[in-house]
Amino acid sequence: MTHIPGKRLPRPGPVLAAVTALVATFGLGLAGEAKAAAPRAATPAKTAGPFDDDRPHGFASLTGGTTGGAGGRVVTVTDQASLARYASAPEPYVIRVAGSIAVEPFGSDIVVASDKTIVGVGDTGEIVHGELHLNPGTHNVVIRNLTIRDSYVEGDWDGKTTDFDAIQMDGADHVWIDHNTFTHMGDGLLDIRKDSQYVTVSWNRFTHHNKALGIGWTSDVRTQITIDHNWFSGTKQRNPSADNCAYAHLYNNYLSGQVADGDPVWTYGNYARGRTKMVIENSYYDGVQHPYQADATAELVQRGSILRHTSGRTDEHGTAFDPHAFYDYRPDPAAAVPALVERFSGPQQRIGTVLRVPGEYPTVQSAVDAVPDGNTVPVTIEIAPGTYREKVYVPPSKPRITLLGTGRDRSDTVIVYDTPAEYGGSSGSATVRVAANDTTARHLTFSNDFDEAAVELKGEQALAMKTTGDRIVFEDTAFLGNQDTLMTDSPKLTTTSRVYLRNAYIEGDVDFVYGRATTVIERSVIRALSRGSATNNGYITAASTWKGNPYGFLITDSRIVSDAPAGSVHLGRPWHPGGEPDAVGQVLIRNTGLPAAIKSAPWTDMSGFSWKDARFAEYRSHGPGAAVTVDRPQLSDADARSYTVADYLRGTDGWAPYARR
Structure with a gap:
């Protein structure tokens, strides 16, 4: 692992930042800080309490x-x-x-x-x-x-x-x-x-x-x-x-x-x-x-x-x-x-739950390994700005972990590796794998920088992230790769796992948002890269949703962007892993801007399975790539009321990460 230090935000005073309301009681005020301009979404200023800093003074x-x-x-x-x-x-x-x-x-x-x-x-x-x-x-x-x-x-x-x-x-x-x-x-x-x-x-x-x-x-x-x-x-x-x-x-x-x-x-x-x-x-x-x-x-x-x-x-x-x-x-x-x-003063609920990389732990993986199996108290792994060249695995035995980048911007803190699928299988290629439930990542970039052009391989899949756990949240995160950038999956076909992405940036070219997890991508940017073709520059989604699950991928209130030629990018195709007939993909593109690069017939077949047998639809798409044609199924207003963010995520436990703002 190579760590390249970055500039840290100055820490606030010992207590004042945490207790604005209390201090205001005594007639004191705190000046706000203007957000620094950044090419991607800026990290909010951290509110530190007297117990947030687990280092002595x-x-x-x-x-x-x-x-x-x-x-x-x-x-x-x-x-x-x-x-x-x-x-x-x-x-x-x-x-x-x-x-x-x-x-x-x-x-x-x-x-x-x-x-x-x-x-x-x-x-x-x-x-x-x-x-x-x-x-x-x-x-x-x-x-x-x-x-x-x-x-x-x-x-x-x-x-x-x-x-x-x-x-x-x-x-x-x-x-x-x-x-x-x-x-x-x-x-x-x-x-x-x-x-x-x-x-x-x-x-x-x-x-x-x-x-x-x-x-x-x-x-x-x-x-x-x-x-x-x-x-x-x-x-x-x-x-x-x-x-x-x-x-x-x-x-x-x-x-x-x-x-x-x-x-x-x-x-x-x-x-x-x-x-x-x-x-x-x-x-x-x-x-x-x-x-x-x-x-x-x-x-x-x-x-x-x-x-x-x-x-x-x-x-x-x-x-x-x-x-x-x-x-x-x-x-x-x-x-x-x-x-x-x-x-x-006295014992506090949040103390003892922060691990720091690279200060206390040299790598992100070593910090994950330090979390006790079966931990019941949420643990935060704070990752200092820099580039961490390592592979990270969060096993099922370590739930309730938050991976938190501490830079001003998600691009300040990058976890990256360069394994292609041919050298470890599709899952083994992933830079980060999250198999635990209740995992959260904020203010981070995940990347697989395998160079497709440098090596001739039979397959070019190279994942930046794979999840199989349930109740996974990505907020202000970026996923960089080419083919198969982000896979949100579940432990088995009939098991539903839920993933929520907000304010994310995802880029790739072939099937780069795929899997069978119920996944919501909200208020995000999806960039379809150009592969240099005039007619086919790849596929954004490849859903393999179990037929018994009505909810697969929801891309909502977002933007799809691309510099590929007009009419050369597909919205998606149906993935049936191993020819599994019960993997019937479900994708809804809702209230999302589409670029001219999107094909007029944006869904296509895959491995002998027709896209028409999948559950693909749009609702109120807009932008130069939007159209309503026979090859573009549209959700009705009545049906749209049953395909909201809440419908996709609530499950039987009422999970509502979108409400925690």
């Missing part, structure tokens, strides 16, 4: 970054034994926690080794009365989207008899703790100890506890930590407490509902202890005693925060440090923090 992003188990095997666990086995393994793993895992004995550790990602599936992944523990020397760990709860021992409010944290790390480096909920544990919720370095703690909820987040337990001054967009609610102290941190950067945190037990000293918000250098920016303190305080030996700089119904210490002294000297960031307005953090 802050200190965890420095000195090589934190990637966790990216590139390793992806496994889904539902029990303690599996979680413990994969978490402690020497090789990288992405470990998806599905449902609730109760840890026994009560309060026990699950040891997490280096190069691991542990992520909850959807928002239901839980670890109950157990701790994730990172031993000294552990590095490159991501823990996301989990609820870790309930190892509290009744009567031990101060946590003096147990050490049952939610997460504890000693001397670890490059750790990202993100979008978790920590509650009701036996000692601290999150303990970052003994010179741990390059840590980011973001978008977590700390709740229903005494000691929330402690950092230190060392006389050295080495820890670098970013703490942002966390919600501390119903906690008493360590929100956080940072002892002897080289750099502690706190921004956009929300402290509310502090436990009120009358303790005048050890009930507090943020605490810079020892020789810590702490910077606090744009946070929100509501009903907090001692919002931020610092030892005489520490340095604390605060700017832009909001204090509401607070009391006690608000210490500021020294110059601390400039976080911008280490990494780029853009704090959200302090006034927006409560709404943002309440909405987006």
